[in-house]
Amino acid sequence: xxxxxxxxxxxxxxxxxxxxxxxxxxxxxxxxxxxxxxxxxxxxxxxxxxxxxxxxxxxxxxxxxxxxxxxxxxxxxxxxxxxxxxxxxxxxxxxxxxxxxxxxxxxxxxxxxxxxxxxxxxxxxxxxxxxxxxxxxxxxxxxxxxxxxxxxxxxxxxxxxxxxxxxxxxxxxxxxxxxxxxxxxxxxxxxxxxxxxxxxxxxxxxxxxxxxxxxxxxxxxxxxxxxxxxxxxxxxxxxxxxxxxxxxxxxxxxxxxxxxxxxxxxxxxxxxxxxxxxxxxxxxxxxxxxxxxxxxxxxxxxxxxxxxxxxxxxxxxxxxxxxxxxxxxxxxxxx
Numbered sequence: 399x400x401x402x403x404x405x406x407x408x409x410x411x412x413x414x415x416x417x418x419x420x421x422x423x424x425x426x427x428x429x430x431x432x433x434x435x436x437x438x439x440x441x442x443x444x445x446x447x448x449x450x451x452x453x454x455x456x457x458x459x460x461x462x463x464x465x466x467x468x469x470x471x472x473x474x475x476x477x478x479x480x481x482x483x484x485x486x487x488x489x490x491x492x493x494x495x496x497x498x499x500x501x502x503x504x505x506x507x508x509x510x511x512x513x514x515x516x517x518x519x520x521x522x523x524x525x526x527x528x529x530x531x532x533x534x535x536x537x538x539x540x541x542x543x544x545x546x547x548x549x550x551x552x553x554x555x556x557x558x559x560x561x562x563x564x565x566x567x568x569x570x571x572x573x574x575x576x577x578x579x580x581x582x583x584x585x586x587x588x589x590x591x592x593x594x595x596x597x598x599x600x601x602x603x604x605x606x607x608x609x610x611x612x613x614x615x616x617x618x619x620x621x622x623x624x625x626x627x628x629x630x631x632x633x634x635x636x637x638x639x640x641x642x643x644x645x646x647x648x649x650x651x652x653x654x655x656x657x658x659x660x661x662x663x664x665x666x667x668x669x670x671x672x673x674x675x676x677x678x679x680x681x682x683x684x685x686x687x688x689x690x691x692x693x694x695x696x697x698x699x700x701x702x703x704x705x706x707x708x709x710x711x712x713x714x715x716x717x718x719x720x721x722x723x724x725x726x727x728x729x730x731x732x733x
Contacts, residue, residue: 399442406434417442457485457705458506458514460499461541462585463615464491466645467678469517472541475698476515483706485512494583494615496522503531513705516548517541520585536708540701542585543720549708550719552701556586559690559725560593560640563672564601566727567638571663571670573603575634577650578642579620580609587642590674594640606635610646621649629657629669638670638733644680644689647673651683651732661685662731670733674725685731693723 403410408431416423416431423431434440457480461469473489480487488509492498496519506514513536518528520542529547531537537548544551567574576594578587591607598605610624621641628634629650641647650671651661660667662685673680676691700721708715 399440402434402438402440405438406431408434454510454512455485456509456511457487458502458509458511458516459487459489460492460502460506460514461489461517462492462499462519462583463494464489465493466615468675469541471678472517472694472698475695476540476702479699479702480515483702485706492519496524500524500527503527507531507534511535512709513537515540515701515705518544518585519583520544521588522583522585536705536714538701538705538708540697546718548718549715550701550704550721552697552704552721553723554586554692554697555722555724556589557593557596558722559674559692560590561597561600562725562727563640563674563690564594564597566729567640567670567672567733568601568603570733572636572638573598573601574638574640574670574672575606575608575636576642577608577610577621577625577628577639577646579613579617579646580611581613582642583613583615584617584643590642608633608639617643617645618649618652621646622653623649625650626653626657629654629659637668639672641671641673644673644675644677644687647671647687647689647732648677648679648683651685651687655684663733672733676728680728681730683732688730688733689728690725691728692725696723 399410399413403413420428459473459476461473464470477487477489490502492502499519515538517540525544532548539548539551541553543553578591595605608628610620612620654661654669659669661669661671673687673689676689680687680689
């Protein structure tokens with residue numbers, strides 16, 4: 399910037415003021431700066447500028463796996479909220495690896511983030527690492543909770559959403575079995591299983607839980623192979639299966655098709671399949687998938703604004719705040 403100030407004949411403080419807010423300098427000065435920019439093609443290094451501030455404008459965003467369209471979509475909304483508020487977001491994926499989550503947080507230390515928005519692995523996360531990071535920087539969790547860690551948590555009320563689905567499935571046909579992974583990587587899986595057990599008890603039906611072998615993030619593959627095996631073996635006690643997430647359900651729909659089993663609620667259907675999350679592809683499966691929609695936009699925007707309020711007041715909250723949004727039943731053709 400010193401070099402640009404010398405060749406343009408405009409003082410560095412004035413240039414700094416312009417780059418922070420172009421409208422903060424007089425119109426004639428702004429025009430001089432913009433003419434000089436067109437000649438010398440100067441661009442300030444935003445990250446370097448941030449490092450010189452007492453508090454940077456950098457916001458870290460960490461999610462479990464950007465290859466998952468659910469996290470791609472919610473990350474997109476969070477990123478746009480940061481940009482709209484004048485922050486510089488840095489989006490990092492943990493690629494389905496809890497150890498990478500800790501490495502991402504350590505990498506963020508080097509850019510002195512103003513704060514971090516973290517969708518953790520939940521029980522698979524290294525809690526001590528997150529708590530240690532949270533003592534140094536404001537952190538708001540979203541999607542998956544780690545009780546008592548960090549400033550706040552924003553997510554979906556899994557107890558409400560699963561109960562809503564169970565109630566619908568019981569009312570519209572045979573009570574549901576529950577299909578999940580034996581070693582779930584989905585951070586909300588255990589909460590959904592417990593919610594299923596509680597809901598089935600309230601409705602007076604015995605629960606039936608089936609667990610798929612395998613781990614990792616290839617939910618559709620596991621849903622197809624393990625779900626297909628259970629369908630072929632006639633293992634499910636009822637003709638209705640509630641999958642822990644939509645991606646498992648999408649895999650099971652594929653397996654049912656290959657096995658010649660018609661899925662849906664018509665008289666000629668022998669199987670009903672439902673999921674959770676309203677995955678971006680769930681409306682395009684065949685049949686389209688009955689599911690629970692999470693309010694992506696509300697969760698993402700509230701998580702971001704909660705962090706922004708902490709930064710604006712320059713004070714850490716005295717009490718942790720948890721906000722849960724209710725899920726919405728989306729009735730489609732599969733159940």
